[in-house]
Amino acid sequence: MNRDRAIRTLLPALAFLAALAAWEAIVRINHIPPVILPAPSLIGATLVKDWPTLSGSLVVTLSITLEALVAATVGGTLLALLFAQWRPLEYTFFPFTVILQVTPVIAIAPLLLVYLTPGEAVLVCSFLVAFFPILANTSLGLTSVDHNLLDLFQMYRASSWRQLLWLRIPAALPYFLGGLRIGGGLALIGAIVAEIAAGSAGEGAGLAFRIVESGYRLNIPRMFAALVLISVSGVAIFVCTTTLSWLLLHRWHDSARRREP
Amino acid sequence: MAAPLPAARAVANATGDAPSAPAREPLARLAQVGKTFQNGVEALRAVDLEIRRGEFLSLLGPSGCGKSTILRLLAGLANPSLGRIDWPATEHDLGFVFQEPTLMPWANVFDNVWLPLRLQGQSRATARPRVEEALAQVGLSGFDRAYPRELSGGMKMRASIARALATRPALLLMDEPFAALDEITRMKLNDDLVALKCELNATVVFVTHSVFESVYLSDRIVVMAPRPGRVVAEVAVPAPQPRNEDFRLRAEYAELCRETSRALHRAMGAEPAGGETGSQ
Structure with a gap:
């Protein structure tokens, strides 16, 4: 068991290091100039050298992503609860949420920039893409309750409030967490796409703007360094949402069940 | 049809330790009950029971x-x-046991059996003796903290019966x-x-x-x-x-x-x- 776990950690780590080493070797052996393809070592050095600039941008992008995710979680969950408690509301407004979802955010961003400051527009774009999966999943969860359990609550004359609190919400939790995991990843993507569209420089410049800016200046190592930070942010969000999901579900839900080999 | 044997009932009351209650008082009576579903299927016709x-x-x-x-x-x-x-x-008061155990998977056995009492407004502490009694009646004493997925099919059904018994229906x-x-x-x-x-x-x-x-x-x-x-x-x-x-x-x-x-x-x-x- 322990050995199995060690191999599971070791193998991907080794593969990753091997890929980096190969990359480094190819760049050095072929004398590829950094402006075409920088070596990993140079990207690392750039990350350290440009940290004051990049860290500021990281904070900007991450805080926008998290704000959007929190807003999408609160908004999506509340709307799903309203939809579940009052179905006419769902029939009325669900099409609007679908329209917002299927319209690519990159197409909405320029329009939002007409009405909002770049920072606000980025936040709204990020919110829009994260909102729908949370709403749709939570809605599905709130309505996919075991019919026998609903009958049981009806037989014991449970109020609809208690039915929601003790039955629908716990039943919807795995669905909501699935939506949160998708929404977390999408919030970052939404923020990055909107930053590129907004192109805001100076104080409020996020990581995506650093990539665009470095591209114009042919500062390819810095492009890669910013890219690394975006990837790391995405992984961090994924780890957080997955951990949250595990913490809440591992006692009872099959998705978190570890199967004996 | 076999003629009911009054003697058998008398023996049951004499040997069984159940109190010899007036056993034949009607509890519910269906009179000419018919049920037709919305899709037109006639599920029941003129049932007297x-x-x-x-x-x-x-x-x-x-x-x-x-x-x-x-x-x-x-x-x-x-x-x-x-x-x-x-x-x-x-x-x-009614208790209902379904074909499936129909337990809430997110709640442990205690909380599942507590549910009917909880819906009647009983706190966890108030309900505890009754829940434990119901669990003992179905042979699940000591399993109150287990989650449904940790139980076998038969034990899940026992928990489901304990829940139905919780209110002494x-x-x-x-x-x-x-x-x-x-x-x-x-x-x-x-x-x-x-x-x-x-x-x-x-x-x-x-x-x-x-x-x-x-x-x-x-x-x-x-x-x-x-x-x-x-x-x-x-x-x-x-x-x-x-x-x-x-x-x-x-x-x-x-x-x-x-x-x-x-x-x-x-x-x-x-x-x-x-x-x-x-x-x-």
Whole structure:
């Protein structure tokens, strides 16, 4: 068991290091100039050298992503609860949420920039893409309750409030967490796409703007360094949402069940 | 039809430790009850049925004969289209056991059994003695912190029965509760149910499609026919309760199984009342 776990950690780590080493070797052996393809070592050095600039941008992008995710979680969950408690509301407004979802955010961003400051527009774009999966999943969860359990609550004359609190919400939790995991990843993507569209420089410049800016200046190592930070942010969000999901579900839900080999 | 043996009842009351309550007071009465679903399917037609306090009543019939519909009507989960259901007794708390255990997977066994009491407004502390008593009655003492997925199929069903018993219901409704279990577990649960029923002097309406199960468990078997669902025969099982393995070996048991089987076969071959062909 322990050995199995060690191999599971070791193998991907080794593969990753091997890929980096190969990359480094190819760049050095072929004398590829950094402006075409920088070596990993140079990207690392750039990350350290440009940290004051990049860290500021990281904070900007991450805080926008998290704000959007929190807003999408609160908004999506509340709307799903309203939809579940009052179905006419769902029939009325669900099409609007679908329209917002299927319209690519990159197409909405320029329009939002007409009405909002770049920072606000980025936040709204990020919110829009994260909102729908949370709403749709939570809605599905709130309505996919075991019919026998609903009958049981009806037989014991449970109020609809208690039915929601003790039955629908716990039943919807795995669905909501699935939506949160998708929404977390999408919030970052939404923020990055909107930053590129907004192109805001100076104080409020996020990581995506650093990539665009470095591209114009042919500062390819810095492009890669910013890219690394975006990837790391995405992984961090994924780890957080997955951990949250595990913490809440591992006692009872099959998705978190570890199967004996 | 076998003539009910009053002597058998007298023996049951004398030997069983259950209080000799006035066993035949009606608890619920269905009068000319008909049920037609919204899709036009006639599930029940002109059903007259009396449920008497303290009896174990089985509803036996092929699928689609409206057995489960009767339980849903009794539970108040559906309303009859025709006729009415009377409750002569003042208190009629119900317990319902479904074909599946139907436990809340996010709640442990204690919280699942607590649910009916919690819905009545009892706090965890107030409900604890009653929940633990119900768990002891079904043989699940010490499993209160287990989650449903950690239990076997039979234990899940026991937890489900404990939940139904939590409110000390006057009437326990069971909808093919053991149909999904293996034979060995089912026989064990049948024995435990018989013992529990006598201990609590409970009234049980038990839906099943097994002739053997119904004869083993019941005081009275109501045989139903499908399309439209209706009552076609009634078989009294006068053997004393509680029964045990020996009962299965007795000639009386075999004879009652044969009689019930014949009634069931007649029911399945029978034309619908009024000579109509039932629309499906």
